[in-house]
């Protein structure tokens with residue numbers, strides 16, 4: 001907080017407090033002169049005014065509130081908040097930290113989360129024969145806490161976190177066969193994921209279908225865990241500046257020709273040939289989509305030969321994709337949902353996905369059989 005606002009709050013608070021105390025003391029001290037009959041002599045519409053002392057209970061509450069105000073300033077950062085943190089503390093990440101509204105929120109989230117985690121361990125992991133995950137989860141949480149606390153985290157810390165996350169994969173597979181875990185997973189999916197991927201997880205334009213065996217980043221439990229923990233950003237650059245509108249049209253024609261969506265179109269052979277050459281230049285499309293155009297999970301570039309489209313496979317949409325580029329964003333969930341909920345979600349997604357053999361392919365190769373469109 002800046003010095004100005006800090007002083008502003010301080011002056012207003014103290015002035016207000018002093019004014020109320022002043023008025024109260026003044027009223028207590030003031031003794032009007034009384035008539036013989038005990039009244040002040042004032043009469044309004046026949047009602048006479050007496051001078052009775054203020055009720056005790058009322059005074060106690062009033063002075064109590066004034067004292068409470070002072071105690072509040074001692075406990076919380078109320079008076080000169082840029083300098084005085086207050087003596088109140090809360091527990092966050094196992095550490096005692098000064099009270100702030102943010103720390104209090106974190107602390108409450110932590111204790112709520114603990115209820116969830118205990119329940120998760122006792123009623124879900126144990127019953128799915130996946131109790132082994134408990135130790136890994138504890139170690140992972142420890143590493144993540146270190147990461148949050150340190151301003152310059154050790155360079156290999158992220159790698160350790162990734163390694164621990166990957167160790168959860170076998171347990172995710174176990175959870176994906178446990179009805180109870182899937183029930184919780186599906187509820188979490190509806191709350192957090194359905195807005196983009198649809199309540200049936202079949203996706204929409206720009207949002208991938210999670211129930212097929214066509215993966216941008218891989219459909220193994222470990223891939224799904226990584227996607228959920230860290231999020232993903234699809235990086236497909238705009239190409240018009242580089243290859244011109246003619247280039248865009250040619251390469252679109254080529255993409256169409258290999259896409260499985262060509263039957264509806266009469267293709268321009270010259271453009272297809274020209275497009276193929278552009279596609280295969282080493283620093284162009286092959287770099288990410290692969291020499292066979294079947295995509296690569298390491299780059300998130302989709303398979304262009306299976307007639308399954310993220311943005312659309314008609315000629316004009318492909319041209320749009322190439323002209324302006326695409327950058328689908330899958331948010332990260334680690335900080336929002338935590339490791340346990342992510343396990344449940346990953347298990348749910350893994351259970352939905354079609355695991356026919358092609359889905360196991362991490363980076364499809366030219367020798368692989370053509371997938372039929374679904």
Ligand code: HEC
Pocket residue numbers: 189192193194195196197206207208210214215216217218219224227228232233234235300327328329330331333345346349
């Ligand atoms: C704001 C929209 C949005 C939300 C919310 C969202 N996603 Fe995504 N998700 C995306 C987009 C967009 C992609 C594709 C990223 C890309 O284009 O590279 C994606 C990709 C994925 C993938 C990778 C698919 C593949 O083919 O490799 C998985 C798995 C996934 N999301 C699961 C989830 C789950 C589970 C949730 C809920 C916790 C969720 N998503 C919430 C937008 C979203």
Ligand code: HEC
Pocket residue numbers: 233234235236237239251252255279283284285286287288289299300301302304308309310311312313318321322326327328329
């Ligand atoms: C740097 C890596 C990279 C390069 C180079 C690249 N792409 Fe992509 N491409 C991607 C990614 C990643 C996506 C998915 C974008 C998203 O998820 O939002 C994509 C998406 C596409 C799509 C949309 C597919 C669909 O399902 O709707 C088409 C078509 C496409 N690329 C064609 C090409 C062509 C043709 C070239 C060469 C001119 C090319 N790409 C170059 C990474 C790349």
